Structure formats: C-alpha cells, structure tokens
Amino acid sequence: MSHWIFSEEHDMFRSSFKKMIRNEIESRIENWEEDQLIPKWFIARLSELGLTGMTPDREKSMDEVMEAVLMEELAKTGAAGPALVLQEHNNAVSLLDRTNKSKLVPDFLSAALEGKRIGTTVAADPGDMTVKIKEGFFNLNGRLKNVRNGGMADFLILSFFDDDKSGFITVDFASEGITVQKTENMLGWRSSSVSEVEFRNVKISTENLLCQGDEAEKQRRLINDQKRITWSLICTGIAEKALEAAVSYSRTRQQFGSALSEFQSLRHKMADMALNLEKSRNMTYRAVYDSIYNIDSFQRQIVLEEAVSMALHVCDEALQIHGGAGYMMEFPVQRFWRDTKMFDLHLNNIPAEKVVMSL
C-alpha cells in the first residue's frame, strides 16, 4: 500500500503515467536541457491524454491528489523543467477559468485547455515595467525578467501593480511591440526556457483584464499556494531520483577494494538521505490532502521550506557520493543539484502573506 492519501485509482494512474514518461519524455530530457527549451508538443500531448490537470470537460478534470501524482512523477524525469512548464501553463489556465471572461474563452481558455496554445503567468516588477490605462487600452512598457515558458508560450497572464491599481491581464505574445529573448545557461531549470520579455509601447485591450483589486489579491494568493504545493512535489521527485542515483552508483563504484555501498559512513549518509526524503514526503502529501479542503498558506510555506531544504541536502550528498564523476555534466546528478538550488533562490520570492509575516 502506498501513502494513505492515494486511492487504488491514484496508484494505477501513477503506474500508467510512469510508463508514458518513460516512453515519451525521459529519453528526451537531456536534449531539452541542452536546447534550453521544451517543445510545444509536450503540453499538447499531455492535454490530448487529459493529463494537464483541468480538461475541457470539467467532469473529467483531475482531483488534487491526481495532480500531485502528475507533478511528482514529472519531476522524476530528473529535471524541474517539465513540471515547472506545466505548472505555469496550468496557472494561466486556472486563472482564466476562475475569472471566466467570456471574451477570452475562445482564443485563450479553450485553446489552452486543448493544449493548442500555451500560457504562463508572471508578476511585473514595478521598477522594470509600467502598465498605464489609456482610452480603452493598457499601455505596457519595460521588461519582464525570468519569465518561465518564455521560449514556448503563446500568451502571458501578467500580474501588475501600477498607479495604485493592481490586477491581472492577458497578453498575447503576438501583440505588436513584444520581443522575447531567451536567457541561456541559467544556473538551473534550463529546459523551462526562462526568457526576458521586452514591451515597447504595447497596447492591450481593457477587455483582457481578468480581475483587479481585492479579487486580484485573492487570485495571487491562490497561485502562490498552488506553487507551494507543486514545488514541494517537484523537490520530492527530484530528491527521490538523486537518492536512487546515489544508491546505484555506490553499488557499482569500487574503491579500497570494495563497493562504496559497503562503507559504513556512506551507508549512514544514504540512510539519512532516505529519512530526510521520507520526512518531507509525508509533510508534502499531507499538504496535498489538506488542499482539498482548505488553504493554509502558512502550513504550505512550512512544507515548502522543508522540501527545499531536504532536496538541497539529498542532492548535495548524492553528488558527493559520485566523487569526481558527480562534477561531470554527463552524470545527471549535477542537474538534480543545480535544479534544487534554484528553488532555494526563489524561496524569498514567493510573496510572504500576512500569515508568514506575523511570525
């Protein structure tokens, strides 16, 4: 029996999804990392199989637990990229769905649900970007850094603060005045095709406004809460992969006349890694379960902090156990290690809600 939050149906889904990943994704991950881009068919294919979370027929949409299985298994491709790309797309889709502006349904929501168009969500930094309302238009100038999916997305849901206004607008990447430049060779998350987007006098119809004010604030919180769970799951998946790599390398590499796996200090190291992974996994699964019934940002933040710190530890030790080989690009453990550090760098970036601030 797996963890209690999973029903038999979830377990069956996990094993069939694993197969799909093995057949269609795993062998490509090295190329995607090298290209620093995941091809669009990735989202299209998941949509076709009804595996993005939400589906055109809402009755068939996944429950929270199913989505958790999806993200965790995607992370076990050994890179954060695919799961992050899907998460950003899903955030865009669910925002469109929750705010439900009928004008935006055909070109954005429906197309995205079918996987024909890909979305992403970004918060504008007021220092880098201005969003002004003029005669029925939003006028956008400036730039957005670190836009995930930048290299593949067709549209962007922009969270902005300006002139005492705040809200979300939908921006088509095909709009005049937008240029997208990929940021190559980031520390990690390479396949998520992080980009810089520049806006020069871009005009976006006010009909593209999804929500503003308090409603926008609420949506921001929902997105951040979703992010906390998804990132915890990704850390769990990558750490599991790292532990597997360490165990298997230690069994084959010989030094001082025996396999590394025979050295007690390394056995204890790996036992600690396994324990740490299990601690974090239990917290993460519990947060997934709770998310069906309520939102508790504080609890989710705790779970995320635990998951990131666990993944840093596990991936670092896994690299160490590989010795010099761990430092070589040909061994994937270096990527597990880089990708998890990226979560650590972003921890401060998830806007701390009052509940966290009150600590």
Added chain:
Amino acid sequence: METVLRKGKQPYFTEEHDALRERVRQFVKKEVSPYISEWEELGTFPVSMFRKMGSLGFLGLRYPESVGGQGGDYFMQMVLAEEINKCGAGGFPMGIAVQTDMATPPILQFGSPYHHEHFLKPAIRGEKIAAIGISEPNTGSDVSSIQTRAVKQGGEWVLNGAKMYITNGTRADFVTMVVRTSDEPGYKGISLFLVETDTPGYSVSRKLDKVGMRSSDTAELILDNVRVPDKNLLGVEGKGFYQIMWQLQGERMIAAASAIGIMDFCYEKAAEAVENRGPAYRRSLLDIKRRIEVCREMTYATAFRYSQGEVPSKEISMIKLLSAQTAHYAAGQALKLLGEEAAGPDHPVQRLWRDSRLNRIGAGTDEVMKEIIAKEIGL
C-alpha cells in the same frame, strides 16, 4: 622555535605581504576579471596567462632564487591564492595553483639539478605548463591502488595506463605523474615521473565537460607505451607514495587558502546587495561571516606552522575539510540572499557556488579528510 610573527595588529602578514596583495589585486582587476566570463565560456584560459604571471614573479613566490623564484615565505603564496580567487571564478585560479602548488613542489623537494633546470625553472617562468597526474578512471580516493604501470627497459621506462580528471591536462607540457613501478601491491611499488607530453604514445583522450570550474580545462589522458628516460624518475624509485602524500599536504594547504578568497568574495557580494535590507538580512550575513572568520583563523594558524617547515597533517586535513565546506556554504548562502537575479549565466556568485563544490571532492574528498583526521586522533 623562533617566532617570526609580527607583533601588533596583524600577526601573519608583514608590509611586504600587503604590498604583494595590492599588486595581485591590481593584476586581477586588469588582467583577469574583465575576461573571466569569456574564459568560462571557452572552457579554458589563454596560455599567455602563465607567461604573464611568470614574468611578474607570481609563479615562484616561495621558490628560492636559485631556481628562479622570489624567495618569499609561505604567506606570500597564501596572498596570491586568496587574491586570484577573488576574480569571480574558481577555474582560472585552480589552473594556476596546479602550476605553483601541486605539480612543481615535488620537483623542488625531490628533483635533481636536471629536473630543476629542465622542468621547474621553465614552469616558474610560465614557459612550461605543468599538471599533476594522480587520479585514474578506477582510482581516486584510494591512491595506493593506481594501475598505471611503468616497466624498465634499458635506460627507459615504458608507461601504460590512463589518468583521469587532470587539470591543465589538455595543454600541459609535462605531468608530474604517479606510476606503479613494480608488482608489489599497494603503496609499495609506486614512483613519480616527470612525463613530457610530446612523447610518442601520450595522448589526451578527451576534454571533460564539468558543472563548474569551467575556466579550467580538465582532461583524461592515455599512456600507450610512452617511453620515459630514467633521468625523469623523480625522487626515489618505490618511494612515490610517500612523496605524493607529502605533495598532497601542500595541495590541501593551498586549497584552503584558495577557499578563503572565494568565501570573502561571495560574502562581499552578498553584503553589498542586502546589508541595508534590514535586521533579518544582517543576521544572515553575520552567520556567514562568523564561519568565514573561524575558517580563516584556523587556516592561517596552520599555514604558520607549515611556513616554519612543519607538515601537520591532522590540522591540514581539518582546514582542507572546513574550508571546502565553508566556501561552498558561504557561496550558497550568498546566492540565496541575492536571489533569482544571481542565477543568470555570468553572475559570479552562482558560478562560485558551482566552482566551490569541487573543493569538497578534489585534493581528497570530505570523507577522505575525515578518515585521516580519525586516524590522527588515534582511531
């Protein structure tokens, strides 16, 4: 023992050290930092850097004048290592440290006049590039199990085998190499050779693609019936294991000094950026600073003993271990404080986080250091 410590505010460094520090700083600022991103991309740094540093005397700071060195003390070497490690990457300084502190000290210590003339002097002038060849595909931590074999034939030795992860390996002129010269198992049958890389049968089988230290080139070497003259045997036949264990102490000392440069650099970058963001940030900075200062004091105190001719292997192993962990920790925490912005390709702190990870593997892993410490405390 006569103390040469300077009384007053700074016990380890004299005004000459301070002057050298300033010279190296200027050199790094003009000749290294502006190009380091380019070299990282290139996967190596220009050969001309050896010449430049040689002509400035930087490659022989603590070597006697009789072999073309500057005749300085060990703290001169420490100053160089610290300062070049503030160039914004670990790779270039590592290539230099191999030249000055890993491949050449055994030549001075165990070498013949011919070795001094033909290898050491040109290396100090920066005319010959040196590498150190210990590790092999099947042997890293367990040095006594190396398999590369030399068989004597007349006045020559015929070498066969492979060396792995060799820094400066793609363009070295010679390699200070650890080789097995008899069938005796373990450490007994090991000797050192100075192998010239233009000898037939010597080849670089591949340049390795690494996650960090990218401005330093790393190679796998193949030795296929490489004929080395007997006069290239370094030191005493069969004593190579002791000689290389002696060499490793110096390698670890300099690794610690280098790590200090890295941690100081990362701390400064973080402090510049977040010092004014409030008490929580200052608290984090203090945590990094505290660890750096502990590491610095222990390293200097050990370096002082080393500079007096002592080789305290327990303390050296301790500072190697501590400095590697502290440098990587400091880089990681600095990176976290700097946040997403610092993840970009040319940001020196994310680079140093990757680069400093090697300190916990190269020159003996963390685990190997702990094994030595355990033995030294009587276990």
